[in-house]
Amino acid sequence: MVVQSFKNCVLDELCSKDQLDLLDSVDRLRSQGIDHYVSLPQIIVCGDQSSGKSSVLEAISGVSFPVKSNLCTRFPTELVLRKTPHVGVSVSIVPDHSHNEAERISLSNFRETLDGFHALPELIDNAKKAMAIGSFGRAFSKDLLRIEISGPDRPHLTIVDLPGLIHSETKQQSMADVELVQDVVKSYMKEPRSIILAVVSTKNDYANQIVLKLARTADKTGMRTLGVITKPDTLIPGSDSEHMYASLAQNLDVEFRLGWHVLRNMDSETGAWSLPKRDAEERRFFxxxxxxxxxxxxxxxxxxxxxxxxxxxxxxxxxxxxxxxEIELKSTACRTQLQKLGLPRASIEEQRHYLLTLSQTFQSLSKAATDGTYNNDFFGEARSDAGYQKRIRAVVQNLNQSFADTMTREGHHYAITDYCDEDTAPACNTKVKQYTRAQVLDRIKILIKRTRGCELSGTFNPMIISDLFLERSRPWQVLATSHIDQVARAVTSFLQHLISHIADASIGGILFQTLVEPALESIVKDAKRKTADLLAPHKYGHPITYNHYFTETVQQIKRERSRVELTCLIKDVFGVESLGPSAREYVIQDYRPLLNALMERNNPDMNQYACSEALDCMQAYYKVAFKRFVDDVAVEAVETNLIAKLSDILSPIKVTYLTADVVTGVAGESEQSRSKRKQLTNRLDVLVQGLETCRQFVVGNLHGTRDVAIRSARSDSSGFSSPFYGRESDEADENGSQDGVEALSDSAHEVLSASQAPGREEPPIPDDEVIASDEIVEPVNDDRGLRAITGKKKKLKKAREVPS
Known part of the structure; x- marks a missing residue:
């Protein structure tokens, strides 16, 4: 193992104490495993197979790895370089999440430490065996090999080398390997905090190299991609290909905001060579x-x-x-899920206590929902479907109104087309039959003949009102039952949301099926039974009302009918089409025709008169009964027998009297639940530890970070000149960089202060996100710090976009 010692004043300047602290803080986060849950800033090296990625890694690190032209990187390799007084090498494996727990523990236990570099190749081979590469047909692995190299002359840098992208399958590399490598590279590229080092070899046309397409897809704006051109010595001097790659290096073709860089590496087939020789050859070549x-x-x-x-x-x-x-939001999500899982509960006392805690929360939230007080985070956003379903008072109010409207439109079995009022509006659908008043009177005439008693001719049996009303109100039972069913479905949906909010999914399902659903079914039955009781007087009893509205309605119906009849009579006598003002003058000398017409209005047909009187009374009584029934269903059936009983479905008193078997069956903990709690606890520990690491750095090094970034921005903005970035903009870039970094530092302080403020309330996490996934959702509240950072980071990025 060859190790190159290099000294560079610029690198020494970059390695100030504040900067070391900043990089070490991120390294501690990574070593704590927080990168499994949040994206950390990192540099990833990507490229097609045999593009020279490993040689680039060697040149950067100063450590010579065994490289052969017929081999390639078989797994992601994280190379951590740190400047320390003593030389040290450690190798470990970070297992992929696809492994089961036993495999993860086994791979995590692989940790080796060396005092020098001589045994590093052997350690890497041992790591390959631990990953089972070469066994069971596995050519590649998603597990991460972490190599930490420290020494007094190391640069302070962390780079992840990814397997080379494969164009097509071969005997040694199957199509599954091709897809696996692409999946690994894409997963690293898509991380928004990753800087992509896209390595392109001059041995192939760069337009045909997969890495550029993937980099463009993952980083559409090119803001975090730096292109690296390797093997320029293989180009024929003066050729079109050489000019093409020189143009690419100047960012004139495939443009990245971070620009391009050119390296000349040694060919592994040329025999033994050293890194100093490599650097000397490179300097001479350029x-x-x-x-x-x-x-x-x-x-x-x-x-x-x-x-x-x-x-x-x-x-x-x-x-x-x-x-x-982001770590704060993930921590909040973990705490929410752990709260749903509750404390470990092995004994019956612990299980009953868990249910008692759930029942108290259940009662509190259900009462708030039925009272229409939607202040709790549980209710979420009203504009969403889930948020509306949780607001059960609003849902029931709207359903009651819909029931009243439906009763108005469809509650009467038939409609009288030449008579209309607000309670029996003419129906526009085919559910309601359409009759004229004359047709209805003919039907009543038959009924009167068949139900005559001792009454005089021209009068009617009072019980005929019952028969007429029963026919007219025939749809009431179906509509009322349907309304109760709709309310029951809404309540079921509300309770499902509520149980999902207060209990973990593994417990919530059993809790709902065992305790909530049976109680709800009983309540709904009571509501339907009450609805049947409300219908009974209208179906089986005789009409009863002491409401003066009945007589007023009868008189109003008669007045309206008389008005229509008199209007027609006057039109006939005077030969006009309208009773309104007219320019035509009439001189009537004989008013006897009008008098005779008015006298002849008396109906000599006693049966017809009785039918008309009966119809008027039935219509008046229908209006009285209609208003009473709609209100009774809403108040007595829905409100009293259903909504008012919701908070008692899972009350502490009921939990107290549950048998031990029921308590254990509901609150007893499964192995899956225990495993999930352990997983969430470990995750929360990692997140809390990572958050503390970040906060400690921000508190202790806030001004130092500002100086670090300013020096980096100044050095970066003044160290590169290209057709795109002229020297004349250096001063503006420097000022912009300084302003941006200072604003960024202030924003960091603002975020930290907000996160540590006493009594600070975390932003709510939607239920589906808390349970179903780990995706980050922008907080609704307290986002001033993030907005400020978003705007101010743009200035910093503008300064850092200048390639050096």
């Missing part, structure tokens, strides 16, 4: 031909180390405030 015309800042490994150190440092400084916020 002094000749077309490459000597390019800026020195984009040529050679020494300037690449400087660029990468600045990029990583600037990325970490810029992302730290947002990282703190």
């Amino acid at each position: 002094t000749e031909g077309i490459w000597s015309t390019l800026p020195e800042s984009i040529l050679g490994i020494a300037t690449l180390r400087e660029r990468l150190s600045r990029l990583l440092l600037g990325q970490i400084a810029a992302e730290l405030p947002g990282l703190i916020k």
Whole structure:
């Protein structure tokens, strides 16, 4: 193992104590495993197979790895370089999440430490065996090999080398391997805090190299991609290909905001060589031909180390405030899920106590929902479907109104087309039959003849009102039952949301099926039974009302009918089409025709008169009964017998009297639940530890971070000149960088202060996100710090976009 010692004043300047603290803080986060849950700033090396990625890694690190042209990187390798007084090498494996727990523990236990570099190749081979590469047909692995190299002359840098992208399957590499490698590379590229080092070999046309397409897909704006051109010595001097790659190096073709860099690496087939020899050959090569015309800042490994150190440092400084916020949100999500799981409960007392705690929360939230007080985070956003379903008072109010509207439209079995009022509006659908008043009177005439008693001719049996009303109100039972069913479905949905909110999914399902659902079914039965009781007087009894509205309605119906009849009579007598004002003058000398017409209005048909009187009374009584029934269903059936009983479905008193078997069956803990609690507890420990690491750095090094980023931005903005970034903009970039970094530092302080403020309330996490996934959702509240950072980070990024 060959180790190159290199000294560089620029690298020494980059390695101030504050900067070391900043990079070490992120390293501690990574070692704590927090990168499993949040994206950390990092540099990833990507490229097609045999593009020279491993040689680039060697040149950057100063450590010579065994490289052969017929081999390639078989797994992601994280190379951590740190400047320390003593030389040290450690190798460990970070297992992929696809492994089961036993495999993860086994791989995590692989940790070796060396005092020198001589045994590193053997350690790497042992790690391959631990990953089972070469066994069971496995050519590649998603597990991460972490190599930490420290020494007094190491650059301060962390880089992840990814397996080379494969174009097609071969005998040694199956299509599954091709897809596996692409999946690994894509997963690293898509991380928003990753800086992509896209390595392109001049041995192939860069337009045909997969890495550029994937980088463009993952980083559409090119803001976090730095291109690296390798093997320029294989190009024929003066050829079109050489000119094409020189143009690419100047960012004239495939444009990345971080620019391009050119390296000349040693060929592994040339025999033994050393890293000092490699660097000397590279410097000599770039002094000749077309490459000597390019800026020195984009040529050679020494300037690449400087660029990468600045990029990583600037990325970490810029992302730290947002990282703190993200960790806080993930921590809140973990706490929410752990709260649902509750404490470990092995004994019956612990299980009953858990149910008692759930019942208290259940009662509190159900009462708030039925009272229409939606202040708790449980209710979420009213505009969403889930948020509306949780507001059960609003849902029931709307359903009651819908029931009243439906009763108005469809509650009467038939409609009288030449008579209309607000309670029996003419139906526009085919559910309601359409009759004229004359047709209805004919039907009543038949009924009167068949139900005559001792009453005089021209009058009617009072019980005929019952028969007429029963026919008219025939749809009431179906509509009322349907309304109760709708309310029951709404309540079921509400209770499911409530149980999901207060209990973990493993417990919530059993809790709902065992305790909540049976109680709800009983309540719904009571509501339906009450609805049947409300219908009974209208179906089986005789009409009863002491409401003066009945007689007023009868008189109003008669007045309206008389008005229609008199209007027609006057029109006939005077020969006009309207009773309104007219320009035509009439001189009537004989008023006897009008008098005779009015006298002849009496109906000599006594049966017809009785039918008309009966219809008027039935219509008046229908209006009285209609209003009473709609209100009774809403108040007596829905409110009293259903909604008012919701909070008692899972009351502490009921939990107290549950048998031991029921308590254990509901609250007893499964192995899956215990495993999930352990997993969430470990995750929360990692997140809390990581959050403390970030906060300690921000508190102790806030001003130092500002100086770090300012120095990096200044050095980066003044160290590169290209057709895109002229020297004349240096001063503006420096000022902009300083302003941006200072604003960023202030924003970081604001985020930290907000997160540590006493009594600070965490932003609510939606239920589906808390349970179903680990995706981060922007907080609804307290986002002033994030907004400020978002705006101010743009200034910093603008300063850092200048390639060095």
